[in-house]
Amino acid sequence: MNQSIDLERQRQVVTALRTVLSESCVLYREEDTRPFECDGLTLYRQVPMAVALPETESQVAQILKLCHTLQVPVVPRGAGTGLSGSALPHAGGVLLSMAKFNRILELDGIARTATVQPGVRNLAISEAAAAHRLYYAPDPSSQIACTIGGNVAENSGGVHCLKYGLTVHNVLRVRALTVTGEALEFGGRALDSPGLDLLAVVIGSEGMLAVTTEVTVRLVPLPQLARCIMASFAQVTDACHAVAALIAAGIIPAGLEMLDQAASRLVEPFAHAGYDLDAAAVLLCESDGTPEEVSDEIQHMSAVLRSAHATRVQVSNSESERLRFWAGRKNAFPAAGRAAPAYYCMDGTIPRRHLAEMLLSIQSMERKYDLQCPNVFHAGDGNLHPLILFDDSDADSVARAEQFGAEILEKTVQLGGTISGEHGIGVEKLNQMCSQFDRATLDAFGAVKQAFDPSGLLNPGKVVPTLHRCGEYAGMKVRAAAAPFPDLPRF
């Protein structure tokens, strides 16, 4: 990675960009472009040829037009908190930062909608809506920093999506520009639109189909009350069965999260959440709604958890206690960052009934690759976030971490799941796309890309692997399987 920049080409593109943007909004010197070399996935880095920082939709349209004329790839970027490298720059391309699009354009307390620019932070929407006793439901862990434009690109989730849905369930309308700079709207302010549901396919398209310039989101009433149960289990399998038992009892908790013992022990010194460090697994189980609903549901959930062999059931008695329960879960990633030089966050989703099997497999992989891997996950959705701890200054450790991650993804596919629940494919999981989908389906993704972006210039090289790449990956897998003692670490 990190291909060098063609300086002649760079001069040409920068000159063209400066016809649209002021000098301070076009970055091309390495010291200026270096900060954009990666997103939240730091394993992959590439300095872009140039960074454009437009301030108006018309500037974005002109940039897209000139890049199209010059046949220059364009990579859109929000806050750069993504975890799959979908905002990884292109050595011969323009990185289109939407950071300056940070205004809330309209907040309609009656229609319960907010129309915002793509660079508005996720949490800023809820903060602004709080005056109307409303909020924006999807809450990815990075919500203090990540932008709504990035959320649209990745179809971001969060800890409340079992009950309140993902980005795709909470966005009504996206205004965007095509690769040639033509403005168009997907969805609308009504609950449906005529024709094919292009909004659904634009959400989660990782900036490959169009450049978002405006987003209208749905706001929902703030619940009057939320309470959280923290339940301990002596066995991970008990905790997994408890999750199924809650669903079987007809309960959709507002949040249902699990931390294994390694994760609890990792976050406790950092977050002081009060987790039971002797428990093999801790479940966080939230109820929200009216005081009557919450009281009913907490009682019901506690009973189900106890009969599913919870060894301890503690219910939050105040808002500060509830937030303390969550503090550990929400700070799992920074805590991992403190415990090891680097961590690699995985993101598979599997049918919930296979959770226990998956966790046991990960335990045996820890031994195989000689790396630790605490687990935090959205248990209600079956969305796992194994955190592989490694040393990024040691090439061997990096290689083992990558192989560990790849094996987790392969296991995810085997169990009938998906290689990404909410972080996206980006460049990170291109190989495993070849495992999850057959060639005809991958070609259909290519066809969708073609229909929106016939030139292929928008964020090229992400999400859809080439035929050649899948061929090489299949070869690699065959060679690995044919090697003697394939389960032995070979480092």
Place this chain on the structure above:
Amino acid sequence: MHEALAAIAEQIRAAAARHEPLRIRAGGSKDFYGNPPRGTVLDPRALCGIVSYEPTELALTVRCGTPLAQVEAALDEQGQMLAFEPPHYGRDATIGGCIASALAGPRRASAGYSYGGVRDFVLGAKLLDGQAQLLSFGGMVMKNVAGYDVARLLTGSLGVLGVIIEVSLKVVPKHQVERTLRFVMSEAAALHQLNAWGAQPLPISASAWHTEALFVRLSGSAAAIEAAAARLGGKLIEAGVAAQFWRGLREQTDTFFAGEAPLWRLSVPSSGAPVELGTQQLIEWGGALRWLRCTHGTAQIRARAQALGGHATLFRGGDRTQGVFTPLAPAVAAIHRRLRAQFDPHGIFDAGRMYPESHDANHAR
């Protein structure tokens, strides 16, 4: 390959070879919907049955020809349901038609976990495209961002991209208690009230206003319904009468929908002003769905819907020569055309169902 699947693939291949248009039709319960259908019938009903249903996974995978009633009965046995309360419009409705039309019932604008349209609960889908290739999008898990979300794109596609073979859906628990309240209110007052309630954490799962009467359905736990009913007031409707009322709306067997006058469906922001076209009207979805019975011109109704921030569909009857759906913006129509050219290169699926003839001219046939 499933025998029935092979037969459908063969019919697609033969049609492609002869450039002969195909009309995908199962029970025909939604024949009235969309522009007039054309082509040789492709009946996928031999492809039926529930492939998998795990209540604790909240997920169901079902073949397209399965009767909607059979799906709902299987869910009901486990205390679960399709959140979007789809209309059947006849005994022969199949899940394939439900997904392809993406029509949702009264619970569409519900509060809480049952909020959402058909596409919001689609997790995955299999498709036979215009070259009879079997494609598999999405999956059976709640969260999945691997590849573009084509399964949701197929929802409401009216068959223009291919034959939906199988679909995986997220299902939800049925609510413990439902209660319906009736209020006497003008249209303007009802719209105001519905939006005000919508901004509060109330367990409202459906609403309907017609001729000065507003009906509100509450769904949830007994304690929550008790508390909400006490707050809202209104007159309690007897459970049997209420169930029949909501069924009448969902299936359009209510007297409002009787007779020959054209039926228009206006999908608008819930806070949109009264339509004020002097027509018979029924309002659902907290104000976001306005049904009109009238013989007004297409242009006039579309303009009014657009002014309110939405769009209009000529749902049943009327003059269908100008197309029943609101025309697409040119940039959006261009993407539609390219998508169809990719998924259906021989142009065999009945695209006219979605697009009137004039918009169809550019598609290679």
